[in-house]
Amino acid sequence: MAMAILRRLGQTLFVLFGISVLVFLVFFATPGADPTARIAGRNASPQTIARVRVEYGFDRPLPVQYVRMMEKLFVTRDLTSYVNRGEKVVPEVFQAAPVTVSLVTGAAAIWVLAAVAMGTLAAALRGTWVDRGLMMLGLVGISIPVFWLGQVANLLTQSRYHDSWLFSWVPGLGYVPFTQDPLGWFRALVIPWITLAVLFVGIYSRVLRADLVAVRGEDFMRTARAKGLSPARVLLFHGLRTSMITFVSLFGLDFAQLVGGGALLTEVVFGLQGVGRLTYQALGNLDLPLIMATVMYSAVFVVIANAVVDMLYLLLDPRVRDGRA
Amino acid sequence: MDADATPLLAVRDLTIALPVGGRMVNIIDSVSFTLGAREILGIVGESGSGKSMTALALMGLIDAPGARITGSARFKGRELVGLPQRAFRTLRGREIAMIFQDPMTAFTPVYTVGWQIDEQIRAHGRVTRKDARARTIRLLGDMGVPDPARVADRYPHQLSGGLRQRAMIAMALSCNPSLLIADEPTTALDVTVQAQILDLLRRLRREYGSSVLLITHDMGVVAETCDRTMVLYSGTIAERGPTGAVFARPGHPYTAALLDSIPPLHGARPARLPSIPGSPPAPADRPAGCPFTPRCAYAHDACAVRPPLLPRGVQDIACVLPAEGRDLPARCVTV
Numbered sequence: 001m002a003m004a005i006l007r008r009l010g011q012t013l014f015v016l017f018g019i020s021v022l023v024f025l026v027f028f029a030t031p032g033a034d035p036t037a038r039i040a041g042r043n044a045s046p047q048t049i050a051r052v053r054v055e056y057g058f059d060r061p062l063p064v065q066y067v068r069m070m071e072k073l074f075v076t077r078d079l080t081s082y083v084n085r086g087e088k089v090v091p092e093v094f095q096a097a098p099v100t101v102s103l104v105t106g107a108a109a110i111w112v113l114a115a116v117a118m119g120t121l122a123a124a125l126r127g128t129w130v131d132r133g134l135m136m137l138g139l140v141g142i143s144i145p146v147f148w149l150g151q152v153a154n155l156l157t158q159s160r161y162h163d164s165w166l167f168s169w170v171p172g173l174g175y176v177p178f179t180q181d182p183l184g185w186f187r188a189l190v191i192p193w194i195t196l197a198v199l200f201v202g203i204y205s206r207v208l209r210a211d212l213v214a215v216r217g218e219d220f221m222r223t224a225r226a227k228g229l230s231p232a233r234v235l236l237f238h239g240l241r242t243s244m245i246t247f248v249s250l251f252g253l254d255f256a257q258l259v260g261g262g263a264l265l266t267e268v269v270f271g272l273q274g275v276g277r278l279t280y281q282a283l284g285n286l287d288l289p290l291i292m293a294t295v296m297y298s299a300v301f302v303v304i305a306n307a308v309v310d311m312l313y314l315l316l317d318p319r320v321r322d323g324r325a
Numbered sequence: 326m327d328a329d330a331t332p333l334l335a336v337r338d339l340t341i342a343l344p345v346g347g348r349m350v351n352i353i354d355s356v357s358f359t360l361g362a363r364e365i366l367g368i369v370g371e372s373g374s375g376k377s378m379t380a381l382a383l384m385g386l387i388d389a390p391g392a393r394i395t396g397s398a399r400f401k402g403r404e405l406v407g408l409p410q411r412a413f414r415t416l417r418g419r420e421i422a423m424i425f426q427d428p429m430t431a432f433t434p435v436y437t438v439g440w441q442i443d444e445q446i447r448a449h450g451r452v453t454r455k456d457a458r459a460r461t462i463r464l465l466g467d468m469g470v471p472d473p474a475r476v477a478d479r480y481p482h483q484l485s486g487g488l489r490q491r492a493m494i495a496m497a498l499s500c501n502p503s504l505l506i507a508d509e510p511t512t513a514l515d516v517t518v519q520a521q522i523l524d525l526l527r528r529l530r531r532e533y534g535s536s537v538l539l540i541t542h543d544m545g546v547v548a549e550t551c552d553r554t555m556v557l558y559s560g561t562i563a564e565r566g567p568t569g570a571v572f573a574r575p576g577h578p579y580t581a582a583l584l585d586s587i588p589p590l591h592g593a594r595p596a597r598l599p600s601i602p603g604s605p606p607a608p609a610d611r612p613a614g615c616p617f618t619p620r621c622a623y624a625h626d627a628c629a630v631r632p633p634l635l636p637r638g639v640q641d642i643a644c645v646l647p648a649e650g651r652d653l654p655a656r657c658v659t660v
């Protein structure tokens with residue numbers, strides 16, 4: 001066990017190193033990305049430019065610059081933005097992370113519950129109009145652009161019907177920290193949650209239904225029926241439980257990429273200052289310190305999420321536990 | 326066996342039709358047989374002859390879309406054909422249990438075998454978790470599983486094929502069914518384990534009073550185990566009768582051909598067994614006359630009309646030869 005943790009830690013460090021070097025090199029290889037001119041400002045005198053170059057260490061060799069940046073990012077944590085002078089990027093990321101985590105976790109809870117309910121119901125009533133209806137609904141969910149859905153949701157809840165009894169509880173756009181006001185946190189996020197979840201409810205319910213239908217043909221499902229179990233028990237305890245193994249691996253990937261910044265569109269529509277938005281701004285400004293900080297955050301998160309999925313795997317599949325599958 | 330009493334299972338003219346290429350095809354065509362209490366009946370035939378279909382029909386487990394099952398199958402006087410699923414559910418596992426060919430895939434991979442046996446026990450009666458487990462361990466022990474308490478806590482993939490099949494049989498017997506259907510229970514096992522499992526099946530009728538419907542493609546298994554034998558060919562009965570008689574004086578050329586291809590149950594297997602040339606026709610391409618015609622060495626004009634199943638001594642034979650006075654040669658048997 002300890003060995004496995006150590007190995008994973010080693011892998012993580014290696015991945016982080018690789019990604020950071022890559023980001024660093026790509027940045028300095030990008031034409032027009034030279035940070036000196038940006039920091040010095042438009043029409044700066046050659047003297048100012050020279051001073052900035054020395055001050056920020058841009059005159060040093062690249063490996064030295066890389067090590068300095070990593071040191072400021074991970075050790076002293078006082079790496080500052082190239083764009084907003086003096087703005088420290090690490091606290092910025094740490095402020096954005098809870099917003100994104102709140103958004104994605106809530107949406108994930110909704111999409112898992114809804115997709116399991118829809119997929120299982122559709123599989124149980126395979127071939128009926130309930131099945132067809134649910135799967136159509138899923139397809140609609142997949143095809144609605146999240147940006148558009150968010151705009152419509154805002155239109156309805158923020159302006160058109162905001163004063164009706166239906167939506168008067170919806171607060172204005174933006175994030176409310178959970179620690180400050182749990183109810184406010186919930187109110188502020190519930191509509192973003194649903195908006196973000198719709199696409200995934202569509203995908204996951206369809207995948208789960210297909211999986212459950214495929215698993216029906218397995219020998220062990222026939223055994224379960226031959227035992228005289230009720231159809232519901234056969235479906236839930238034998239079919240769904242087995243299908244959960246694929247479901248979890250899919251979930252791990254999506255969850256990690258969303259928390260890592262993939263929920264950008266939802267964050268933008270609902271005015272949430274999350275990691276996705278931060279990354280987007282950093283890229284737009286070619287602000288290397290912020291890019292580096294957000295990318296490192298995402299990478300760490302993806303690695304953690306992968307570890308969690310692997311643990312779930314161990315819990316869900318005894319064959320993996322024995323290292324045989 | 327006791328012929329006067331109503332048999333445990335009486336199947337008459339069981340016909341299973343499935344839509345194949347737009348028309349209904351009889352996969353099983355008018356199959357009739359009876360099974361007495363504590364009797365072991367073997368159903369033999371090559372792969373594709375409809376053995377599994379027959380078994381699944383008796384369990385109410387055929388759910389191919391458009392399947393039509395006609396005829397009659399009376400189990401303890403109760404009609405199974407057309408029985409609603411809800412009623413079947415109380416029979417399945419409790420009155421009629423089934424074990425399958427591949428014990429690896431027949432258990433759900435994510436639960437321990439003990440859990441799965443407990444589940445069946447608890448599905449058919451108010452039994453506490455603890456009592457169910459005690460029964461599970463006793464059953465596993467009865468099936469010759471060493472250290473049953475530990476085996477109950479193992480996952481299917483952690484057990485050998487033989488142990489898994491023993492666990493499967495333990496699960497099937499957990500509610501004391503009157504009828505056990507075993508569909509190729511030893512096909513996936515090696516010869517030594519196969520002999521042990523067959524031994525176990527023979528013991529069942531003594532110790533559990535169960536009747537067994539043993540499905541196999543292997544005449545050697547039948548010889549070792551069954552009181553009576555029914556030979557299926559392409560969904561129809563070729564021959565049936567007491568095992569000893571069928572082996573000594575096979576009346577149907579197909580039976581004789583199957584007997585020629587018995588691998589020895591003990592000792593070395595020959596490099597090649599004589600096998601029947603060709604393969605059985607698909608149900609949709611079955612010829613109008615005797616379905617064995619294309620492969621039969623004795624085929625002649627009279628075979629163009631489907632021969633009915635007629636008694637000949639203690640056997641019933643669906644072939645024109647006995648009526649023509651041309652019996653097949655008797656065999657020296659070592660059963």
Ligand SMILES: Nc1ncnc2c1ncn2[C@@H]1O[C@H](COP(=O)(O)OP(=O)(O)O)[C@@H](O)[C@H]1O
Pocket residue numbers: 343344345352370371372373374375376377378379389607608
């Ligand atoms: N769903 C199905 N649709 C059409 N034909 C089928 C279906 N299932 C089985 N069959 C046919 O029924 C026949 C009997 O199959 P089966 O009972 O499995 O044979 P056995 O168990 O003797 O090997 C085979 O010819 C097979 O092709």
Ligand code: SF4
Pocket residue numbers: 577578579615616617618619621622623624625627628632643644645646
């Ligand atoms: S009826 Fe004719 S073809 Fe069929 S088994 Fe008998 S001899 Fe052969």
Ligand SMILES: [Mg+2]
Pocket residue numbers: 376377378508509
């Ligand atoms: Mg079969």
